[in-house]
Amino acid sequence: MSTVEQQLDDLQAEITSELPSDISVSSVKYEGPELVVYTRDPKEFAQQGDLIRKLASKLRKRITVRPDPSVLSRPNEAREEIMNVIPDEAGVTDLDFHADTGEVVIEAEKPGMVIGRHGSTLRDITKNVGWTPEVVRTPPIESSTVSNVRSFLKQERDERRDILEKVGRQIHREEMSDDEYVRISTLGCCREVGRAAFILSTPETRILIDCGDKPGAEGEVPYLHAPEAFGAGPETIDAVVLTHAHLDHSAFIPLLFKYGYDGPIYCTEPTRDLMGLLTLDYLDVAAKEGRTPPYDSEMVREAIKHCIPLEYGDVTDIAPDVKLTFHNAGHILGSAVSHFHIGDGLYNVCFSGDIHYDDTRLFNGAVNDFPRVETLVLESTYGGRNDYQTDQEDSEEKLKEVINETYEKGGKVVIPAFAVGRSQEIMLVIEEAMRNGEIPSMPVHLDGMIWEATAIHTTYPEYLRDELRDRIFHEDENPFLAEEFNHIDGGEEERQDVADGDQCIILSTSGMVTGGPIMSWLGHIGPDPESTMVFVGYQAQGTLGRRIQNGWDEIPTSEVGAMGGGNGRGTLALNLDVETVDGFSGHADRAGLENFVKTMNPRPEKVLCVHGDERSTQDLSSALYHDYNMRTFAPKNLETFRFL
Amino acid sequence: MSTVEQQLDDLQAEITSELPSDISVSSVKYEGPELVVYTRDPKEFAQQGDLIRKLASKLRKRITVRPDPSVLSRPNEAREEIMNVIPDEAGVTDLDFHADTGEVVIEAEKPGMVIGRHGSTLRDITKNVGWTPEVVRTPPIESSTVSNVRSFLKQERDERRDILEKVGRQIHREEMSDDEYVRISTLGCCREVGRAAFILSTPETRILIDCGDKPGAEGEVPYLHAPEAFGAGPETIDAVVLTHAHLDHSAFIPLLFKYGYDGPIYCTEPTRDLMGLLTLDYLDVAAKEGRTPPYDSEMVREAIKHCIPLEYGDVTDIAPDVKLTFHNAGHILGSAVSHFHIGDGLYNVCFSGDIHYDDTRLFNGAVNDFPRVETLVLESTYGGRNDYQTDQEDSEEKLKEVINETYEKGGKVVIPAFAVGRSQEIMLVIEEAMRNGEIPSMPVHLDGMIWEATAIHTTYPEYLRDELRDRIFHEDENPFLAEEFNHIDGGEEERQDVADGDQCIILSTSGMVTGGPIMSWLGHIGPDPESTMVFVGYQAQGTLGRRIQNGWDEIPTSEVGAMGGGNGRGTLALNLDVETVDGFSGHADRAGLENFVKTMNPRPEKVLCVHGDERSTQDLSSALYHDYNMRTFAPKNLETFRFL
Ligand SMILES: [Zn+2]
Ligand SMILES: [Zn+2]
Ligand SMILES: [Zn+2]
Ligand SMILES: [Zn+2]
Numbered sequence A, B: 001m002s003t004v005e006q007q008l009d010d011l012q013a014e015i016t017s018e019l020p021s022d023i024s025v026s027s028v029k030y031e032g033p034e035l036v037v038y039t040r041d042p043k044e045f046a047q048q049g050d051l052i053r054k055l056a057s058k059l060r061k062r063i064t065v066r067p068d069p070s071v072l073s074r075p076n077e078a079r080e081e082i083m084n085v086i087p088d089e090a091g092v093t094d095l096d097f098h099a100d101t102g103e104v105v106i107e108a109e110k111p112g113m114v115i116g117r118h119g120s121t122l123r124d125i126t127k128n129v130g131w132t133p134e135v136v137r138t139p140p141i142e143s144s145t146v147s148n149v150r151s152f153l154k155q156e157r158d159e160r161r162d163i164l165e166k167v168g169r170q171i172h173r174e175e176m177s178d179d180e181y182v183r184i185s186t187l188g189c190c191r192e193v194g195r196a197a198f199i200l201s202t203p204e205t206r207i208l209i210d211c212g213d214k215p216g217a218e219g220e221v222p223y224l225h226a227p228e229a230f231g232a233g234p235e236t237i238d239a240v241v242l243t244h245a246h247l248d249h250s251a252f253i254p255l256l257f258k259y260g261y262d263g264p265i266y267c268t269e270p271t272r273d274l275m276g277l278l279t280l281d282y283l284d285v286a287a288k289e290g291r292t293p294p295y296d297s298e299m300v301r302e303a304i305k306h307c308i309p310l311e312y313g314d315v316t317d318i319a320p321d322v323k324l325t326f327h328n329a330g331h332i333l334g335s336a337v338s339h340f341h342i343g344d345g346l347y348n349v350c351f352s353g354d355i356h357y358d359d360t361r362l363f364n365g366a367v368n369d370f371p372r373v374e375t376l377v378l379e380s381t382y383g384g385r386n387d388y389q390t391d392q393e394d395s396e397e398k399l400k401e402v403i404n405e406t407y408e409k410g411g412k413v414v415i416p417a418f419a420v421g422r423s424q425e426i427m428l429v430i431e432e433a434m435r436n437g438e439i440p441s442m443p444v445h446l447d448g449m450i451w452e453a454t455a456i457h458t459t460y461p462e463y464l465r466d467e468l469r470d471r472i473f474h475e476d477e478n479p480f481l482a483e484e485f486n487h488i489d490g491g492e493e494e495r496q497d498v499a500d501g502d503q504c505i506i507l508s509t510s511g512m513v514t515g516g517p518i519m520s521w522l523g524h525i526g527p528d529p530e531s532t533m534v535f536v537g538y539q540a541q542g543t544l545g546r547r548i549q550n551g552w553d554e555i556p557t558s559e560v561g562a563m564g565g566g567n568g569r570g571t572l573a574l575n576l577d578v579e580t581v582d583g584f585s586g587h588a589d590r591a592g593l594e595n596f597v598k599t600m601n602p603r604p605e606k607v608l609c610v611h612g613d614e615r616s617t618q619d620l621s622s623a624l625y626h627d628y629n630m631r632t633f634a635p636k637n638l639e640t641f642r643f644l
C-alpha cells in the first residue's frame, strides 16, 4: 500500500472516530489541496453546523463533504426542493447536477442569497436533498470568456477530477529529504520589466512563480531551459503559481504544457479567466503580426483545465512542505500577493507580484500584513528615485477638464487604454463625473476587449473595492451598467457611424496604439482638430503611442495599418489635440513601494527588488537598505539566492 | 557531414596548404584538446624545426604530429636506432611502441636527456625512425601507484583513444547559443571546509570544478543532485576540472562515473596519480570502518582512464567557449590554480583551489599573475582575522629543539602526518638538519602511505620548487634518498623491532590520529615518558589527535583500535610528551591570502571567499572589500552568481 493510501485510511479512521455514531464515512479522497469526505449521511452531517470546521481545524486540512452517490436523491426531485429553499430574489439562472461527485452547481445572480447567513441556506439545501451545493455568480454583464471557461470545465469534468486526484497525491506525498533550505532562482524579470519567472525551491519541492513574456522584445523569453528550471525535466516542478493575468506574468503559462508540464496552476478565479482571455488574444496578435505563436489555443485550454482557483486568505497546502496564501495586490482583478510558508515554521517568502499600495476606485490597496515574512520579492516598476506619480484625485480633475474642453470645442475624446484594469478605472471616473454633472452626459463607446474585460470584473465583485462591490450587488447602482456605456460590437460600420455622429468619448485598445481598433479610431478621428486623444497609461519606448505623445503629427499609413485608412499620399495627418493624464497607473509609485515595505507587518529581513529596469531596482534596493536597514538585493536573471 | 567532420576537412586543407609540398597530410583528428596531424612524411616534418609551432599559432590549436602507420619502421629496428640517438646517461628503462598511433613511449631516468636542448634529441629520433617519441620519467623511488597507473593506461589504450576522440569532438563542436553569461553555482565548500564542488556555466558549456568529501561529516556530500549540477543529466556536464588530489576535492570524482558521467577530467599528471592513491585508500578506510563505500575501485580506474593531464601554463580548449590554464598553487604536488578564459575575450574566472602563497621547501609559492581575471574564487581556510601562522623558520627551529630534547632524554619522536605534502616537507627539514649536524643522525621511519607519496613526488620533480627539482635530478643529492629514511614495509613485526630498538623519529599516517599505523605507534610509544608526540598539522574537532593535543592521558582501547593494543583494563596510558609545532601548513594564512590578492596581476573585480568556515569566509570577504575595494562575497552552498 502506498503511503498516500495508508494516510487516507488513517484519516478515514480518525474522521470516523471524531463523528457521531449516526454519521458514516464511506471514503476519503484527495482532490487537489482538499480532502473530500464521502458520507452516506450527508443530511445528518449538514445538521451539525460546525462539524466540518472542527474536523478541518483538528486535521489541519481543507475539508469538503460530499454525499455518497448511493444516497443521492434524483436530480428532478432535488431541483424542485432546492428551488423551494432558495429565495426567488437570488435569481437562480442554472442548476447543474453532477452525480459522480454529488455536487450541484447553482448559478445565481445573487450568490449571497443562495449561501444564506453563515451558509445556512446551503446547509438547508444539503439537509433537504443530500446534494452538496456549489455556488457561482451569473455574470451581470454577459461574458463569453466566463461562459466559455465554465462550459469547458464542465465538459472536461472527468479529466479534471483525475488531475485533481493526482495533484492531491503529490501534495500529500511523504517528505523525502532531511536537508533544509529555501532558494529562489531568477529566470527573468530581473533588472528589466517583463518575462516574470522565478523558481522557489526546497529540498522537497520546486515551484514556478509566473511565466510571462517581455512586451516589445519577443525573443527575450524566461530562461525556462536553464537546468534550475525545466532542465531537470518538467516533472521536477511541483506547482505553478500565477500572481495575475498580465501577459508579462502569464503569456508562457500555456507553453509549459507543451513542454510536458502536467501539474497544477494556482491562481485566483478571475486570474484564470483573464489569463484565458489575454493569452488567446496574445495568440491572435502574434498570428496577425505574422509571428509563429509559441503554442496554440489547445494549450490555453490545457492550462485552464489545470488551474486550481484559490481565494484571498485561503491557506492551502501545495506541497508536502509548502503552504500558499494569496492576498489582494490592488493591481488588477484577481492579482495576488503570494505568501509561501515553508516547512513547519521554517521560513516565509512573499512574492509581491505587481502591486498598487493605495486604494483605487477599483481595488483596495495591496495587503502587507502577514503572520511571518523573512524574505520579500518586490516589484520595482516605479522604484527609481524620481518615480513619483501624480495623485489620482488631481489626475481625475485633469481628465474631466480635458473632456469638458473638448466638449466645448465640439470634438470627441479618444482614450487608448489597456482592456484590463485601467479601462475600468477610467469608466468609473467618467460614470461618477456624469452622474454628478461635472462633465456632460454623452455616449461612452467601449471598443476592443474592454467590454469583455468589464464583464469579467462584474462577475467577480468580491475582488473589487468594498464600496464598488456593494454597488454592483445592487443592479440599479452597478456603475458599469450606466446607460452611457456602449459596447462597440458592430465593427467598422458602427465605428463609422460613431465617427460621423455626435460628441462622445471612446475608450479603445490597444493601450499603446500598437494595434487593435484604436488604429481605426486614429484614422477616423485623427484628422479632426476639434477632437482630443488622451493618454492615461504608460507609453513604452518604440510604440506609436509614445511617438504621438511626443508630437508626431503625420503618420505613415503603413504604421496605422489596414484599419486606419489614410489620405492616399501614404500618410495620415494628426490634427487632434494630444493630452497626457498620468496618475492612473496600476503600479505603486516609489512612495507606494516604500510605504508597502515600511508598513509591512512583520518587516521582512531581506528584500529582492525585481520587475524594474536596472536603475529602478538598484535605486529601490539601496534606499530600502539605507532607510530601513534590510538586506536588499537587485538580482540579475539566472541567479540563485539561498535563505537559511 | 557533421560540422566537426567539415571542420577537420577544412583544417586538413589549410594545413596542407601551409606545408612545403614534400610533406603530405594523410589525416587530421581530434584527440582530446589536441589536433593530431598524421603524415606519411614524419621525418621531413621533424627536419623543419618550428613547423609545428608555426602551425599551432596559426590555427590557434595544440598540434601533435604522428606518422601514418603505413610508413612506420619495424619496432625492433627502431629500438636500436633510438638507443643510438639517446645518450647512455639518460638511463632509458623502457621503450614501448604503439603502432596504432605511431608513438613510442620512452621511460628514462633523465627525461631531459631524451628530450635534448629545445627538443633536438626528440626531433632526431623522429628524423631517424619516423615514430613520435613521448617521454616519461622512471620514478627514482619505485612507486606502485605510478607503475599501476601507467600499465593500466597502456592496457586501456584503445578505449582511451575512443574517449579522447569523443572529447575532442565535444570540445570542437559548433557553438549553439547567442546568449552571453557566465555563472558559478556552489555545490559545496561554502562557509565550510570540505566537499569542494562548483559549476562554472555559460549558455554553451557546464564545467564541474572539484568534487570532494567533507572529512568528519560523511553524510555531507556535495549537492550533486541539484538541478544545476547533475539534475539535468550527467551528459549536460562538459568537463570536470580537478584542482588537486586532496580528498576534500577529489573523493567523489570516481562517483561521477557511477552516475553516468563519461567526459574528461582535466588535472595535472601528479594529481591524477595522487587521486588514484588517495581515493583507493579512501575506499579502504571506508570498508575498514564498516561504511558502505559510495563506489568501488572500478570507478577509480574509470576516472583515471578519463583524465587528460595538463601541464602548468598549457592554454587548453576544453569547450567551444572555454580555455583552461593551470598554474602552480604551491599547496601539494600538482595542485593548480585554475584559470578559465571564457568566450573570445569575454570573461575570465580564476579558481584558486587550495593555495600556499609563500615558497616552502617543497614548492614555489602560488602563481597570481594572469593575462586577465575578472572574478576570483578564493580559498579561505585561514581567512579569519586572527589566522596568522608562525613563520616556517621559527617552526623548524622549534621542531629541531623538540627532537634534540627528546634525543637527550633517550626517547623517540612520533609525528602523525598526512601522507601527501606535509610529510615530505618535514622530511626535508629533518634531512637538512641531520646533514648540517643540527640534530643527531638517527633512523627516520616512514609508515603508512608516506613512502609511496614520496615516491610520487620524486617522479614529478618539475612540480617541485626549483632548487629541490635540481637536487633530485642529481641522484646523490636527492634528499628523499638520504640513508636515514627507512620505509616501514615489514608490518607489525618491524614496528615492534623499531619500538624495542634505538632512538629514532617516526612519521606515520593518519595525520589526525583517526586510524592507520599511527594507532600502532601510539600503542608502542604512548606509555613511554621519555618519548614525544609532535603535531605538525591541523587537528580537527572531534579527532583523537585533537583530544591528545588537548591533554588526554588515558585512551579507551576501543579508540586506539586493533593496532594499538592496550593495558588489559581497556585503557591505554599516554605518558609521552605532547608538543605542537605549527607553521607547516599547506595553506596560506590570512597574510598569505591577502598578499595573494593584493599582488595579484591584474586585480580581480570580484572575489568569492569559499573553503573556510563561516567566520573565516566572512572575515576575509569583508577585509578584501574594505582594504582593496573589491566586490566580495561569502557565498552559501547552493547559490548561483551571475557575472556579465
Ligand atoms: Zn501586472
Ligand atoms: Zn504591468
Ligand atoms: Zn508585471
Ligand atoms: Zn588541499
Ligand SMILES: [Zn+2]
Pocket (backbone or CB within 6 Å): B194, B196, B246, B248, B249, B354, B611
Ligand atoms: Zn581543500
